[in-house]
Amino acid sequence: MTLDAPPAPLTAAARGDLAAQARADGVRFLMAVFVDLTGKPCAKLVPVEAAEELQYEGVGFAGYAVGAIGQEPCDPDLVAVPDLASYTLLPAVREGLALVHCDPHVEGQPWPYAPRVILKSLLEKAQERRLELYAGAEIEYFLVARDADGKLVPADGRDRASRPCYDARGLTRMYDHLTGVSSVMNELGWGNYANDHEDANGQFEQNFAYADALTTADRVITARYLISTLAERRGMTATFMPKPFADQTGSGMHLHLSLWDDGEPLFPGDGAHGLSTVARRFLAGILEHAPAMQAVLAPTVNSYKRTGATSTRSGATWSPRRATYGGNDRTHYVRIPDGNRVELRGGDGATNPYLALAVSLAAGLDGIDRELDPDVPDRPELPPTLLHAVDALGADPVVAAALDAAGPGVCEYFARLKREEFFDWHGTVGSWEHDRYLTAF
Incomplete structure (x- = not known):
């Protein structure tokens, strides 16, 4: 580690339109990812045709089925909202695949049991x-x-x-x-x-x-x-x-x-x-x-x-x-x-x-x-x-x-x-x- 200021991460402003960016990159599917409290990666594959919906509405999960994330079967859906700054192309895994890390929300509010939400709060x-x-x-x-x-x-x-x-x-x-x-x-x-x-x-x-x-x-x-x-x-x-x-x-x-x-x-x-x-x-x-x-x-x-x-x-x-x-x-x-x-x-x-x-x-x-x-x-x-x-x-x-x-x-x-x-x-x-x-x- 040097004394130079570390490089700034790519900003959401640079990718304000997820659908346009994905299409420009030849992406066919976006993997919307978050982890539970154990670190288990959870995801849904979203076709590029639904990228705009993913950006502005998120994608839903049955929270209890996810695992250790503080929900019961009767609870409302977790909705994974993407952080556009985390958009990552992964052609080495599959051609046309990109990944985006998400913050789980419930009824419009960040879910406090989500590890990424916890770190962001700190x-x-x-x-x-x-x-x-x-x-x-x-x-x-x-x-x-x-x-x-x-x-x-x-x-x-x-x-x-x-x-x-x-x-x-x-x-x-x-x-x-x-x-x-x-x-x-x-x-x-x-x-x-x-x-x-x-x-x-x-x-x-x-x-x-x-x-x-x-x-x-x-x-x-x-x-x-x-x-x-x-x-x-x-x-x-x-x-x-x-x-x-x-x-x-x-x-x-x-x-x-x-x-x-x-x-x-x-x-x-x-x-x-x-x-x-x-x-x-x-x-x-x-x-x-x-x-x-x-x-x-x-x-x-x-x-x-x-x-x-x-x-x-x-x-x-x-x-x-x-x-x-x-x-x-x-x-x-x-x-x-x-x-x-x-x-x-x-x-x-x-x-x-x-x-x-x-x-x-x-x-x-x-x-x-x-x-x-x-x-x-x-x-x-x-x-x-x-x-x-x-x-x-x-x-x-x-x-x-x-x-x-x-x-x-x-x-x-x-x-x-x-x-x-x-x-x-x-x-x-x-x-x-x-x-x-x-x-x-």
């Missing part, structure tokens, strides 16, 4: 203080397949090294997939700058330039869709599951965060690690609220198989267990690569980017408002399970308020869903229990 509150959040996201994932016995394995059968990270041969064997994704990112103007083999067999990472927080969150959702679709085309499954293999490193989604004021970066300074006082207080807020934030940053039962790991085949987990910070040291919860940003390393592949950025912003602003000091000794350990994280969320009014930023009840609903998820898993009986208990007594 960003608007920050803008009232002349503050703007910029973010970069590192997307890690596995390319997997099933063997003849149905066992999950790396899609590359020759990817067996005990230390495969950055391996040139493993990278080259996935050249077509990785360069295909990279080319799409660059055609879209995202600025893909690196693609690598990560620490586990079958694990990869693809990076693109930072942008304003909403644009970055949209791009994470789009990138997951692109990666998954292009992998399927080659007979593979791309999974963002935090830890698909017990003996290997899991997948993170690290967020690089910075605050700006009218195009001027606020984080560089002459304090420790090159940070300003504002940056240190922002950082302190994240550390203060880390246990509750983990319910959002590590939102699945499987997430805590990653953060709780004590060893892997490679010898490192790359997953923090305490709310610590430091310089260019990847074992911390927050790493400071340079004075321009802080890197939040608590998130994983299941992270909903809208919610993650919303709670990060709320925590950081709380640190600024309360003039918190990051150098507090004996920071607590991070929650060991999803249930512990949800309990921490319920006890943290700042993070809870972030989820409720667009309307009340969202945090309580989210916490209930996550408790149910934990106990659904806890109620299953698996091979570990058979191996340990079947003949033990």
Whole structure:
């Protein structure tokens, strides 16, 4: 990240007529996309002939059928209203296809359970203080397949090294997939700058330039869709599951965060690690609220198989267990690569980017408002399970308020869903229990 002002996203004004723009681009169908609280992408295909209706009236969904978005079967439709600034051509997926991210509405009002609406509410509150959040996201994932016995394995059968990270041969064997994704990112103007083999067999990472927080969150959702679709085309499954293999490193989604004021970066300074006082207080807020934030940053039962790991085949987990910070040291919860940003390393592949950025912003602003000091000794350990994280969320009014930023009840609903998820898993009986208990007594 440089000190130059980040590039501005394409504006809605530049594409004020969705139908005309789509026709000029040879688009035949528009995919109207939004995500639920779990990050599940939901969409309808809208023919270009109905693009004007999509722009001005939106497109309807049965909200309860969507999933975790706060509706019952009797509730009115969700209406997805497109954000024209997010219009994205996707000919690499299908010729004549474009995508547009949407904000769900109910009866004409933004729906408070919609993650994109939540993030926009937090960003608007920050803008009232002349503050703007910029973010970069590192997307890690596995390319997997099933063997003849149905066992999950790396899609590359020759990817067996005990230390495969950055391996040139493993990278080259996935050249077509990785360069295909990279080319799409660059055609879209995202600025893909690196693609690598990560620490586990079958694990990869693809990076693109930072942008304003909403644009970055949209791009994470789009990138997951692109990666998954292009992998399927080659007979593979791309999974963002935090830890698909017990003996290997899991997948993170690290967020690089910075605050700006009218195009001027606020984080560089002459304090420790090159940070300003504002940056240190922002950082302190994240550390203060880390246990509750983990319910959002590590939102699945499987997430805590990653953060709780004590060893892997490679010898490192790359997953923090305490709310610590430091310089260019990847074992911390927050790493400071340079004075321009802080890197939040608590998130994983299941992270909903809208919610993650919303709670990060709320925590950081709380640190600024309360003039918190990051150098507090004996920071607590991070929650060991999803249930512990949800309990921490319920006890943290700042993070809870972030989820409720667009309307009340969202945090309580989210916490209930996550408790149910934990106990659904806890109620299953698996091979570990058979191996340990079947003949033990």
